[in-house]
Amino acid sequence: MHNITNLASKPVSDRPIIVVKIGTSTLMRDRSSPRSTTISSAAGEGLEDGTVELAVSTLGLLVDTLLTLRRRKYDVILVTSGAVGVGCRELGISKRPNVANAKTSEERARILADIQAYAAVGQSVLMRTYDALMRMANQKTAQILLTSGDLSTEYQYVNAKNTISALLRMGVIPVVNENDTTATEELKYGDNDWLSALVSTAVGAQWLFLLTDVDQLYTSNPRVDPKAKPIDIVPNIESLQVNLSSNTTGTQWGTGGMKTKITAARLATAAGVRVCLIHGRYPSRVVDFVGDSPNRRGTLFEPLGRPLEIERKKWFSNCLPPRGVITISREAESLLRAGFSLHTSGVISCKDRFEENSPVSICSENGLELARGFCNYSSAYLEKYGGKSAREISKILCFPVSDIVVHGDNLALLVDITSDDSEANGFLP
């Protein structure tokens, strides 16, 4: 069981924490291009003749920046993508395969396994590179591989947080990536921007820097719209107005894009983290922001300081699209309204297939959406054991089980808890 309240609780370190996230398109570059540019949507072609490689100079500048921050008494965490891209390069794969192109479930499973294998190869190369660069300055690193599910399950969340906390205490720089071997969904919809926001909120970071391939956020895509205007500060992300229609999908080798950065910024600012978008080729701009230099270049998203309960609702409704719907009994509904958890005995049915730890929508018998939360069990489990008590399920399975389906701490009520007429839907836009 996980505890979203904890996501914004006290930091893991006495020193301010800075999280820096670098994506594939920044850490790889096309050597054949005259300016040795970092790869763009078209530049994956370079892999065919072996000209796409790790942008070692960018990585060197990045590591140098992290070391400067450490010297200035900040703790730093690096969230890095690139395992799949680097793995493809290592194995001479010219184009990142895409599960969305699979025609059958067998083909999909094979492509997914291939991508996961490329990631396994690439991850060790990435880690060796970071380690080698940091070693030159006697800086120790540690590899942390997480899935977003790991941060949504309380005991794993606490373990991850404690491990990161211990590493920071030891002066080590944690280098975080998705655990691509198990993060099937992440590889499918892959998004380290979101993971970096989760890590930032989990550790109570002061800053999250998202390194990207443009200088800052613009009102629309500056590559196609000459009227695009740069945005320096976003005081309230809720009222941000940008046209992302031509910049949503990321590059061939990365998976993000501006849209996922804004979603990450929304999540992190909601938990009180200052988020900055800067150009990945100039990592030292991180130091400019932290030192409040007048020459700083990038976009700053100011943190929002609203009550956590509202933020949790916003987070669930904006950032975590439900994977399925659970319909619950009248009794379970009353318990939920009184602040209790949802138990298996209160589950009537579920719609859509979802895995354990998925965000779900919880509805009353008459179809009113009551709450959203993280579900501890898969839809298959709930179809089998919904309506049964812990004792009944334990008897069938022959071992003791927890009957908590959605823990009260991990649930945001979307209805007015004082009214019990199920009329008002308090769903936040």
Ligand SMILES: N[C@@H](CCC(=O)OP(=O)(O)O)C(=O)O
């Ligand atoms: N875990 C994947 C990262 C997926 C991802 O979010 O990539 P990117 O859009 O480059 O930040 C990898 O290391 O390739």
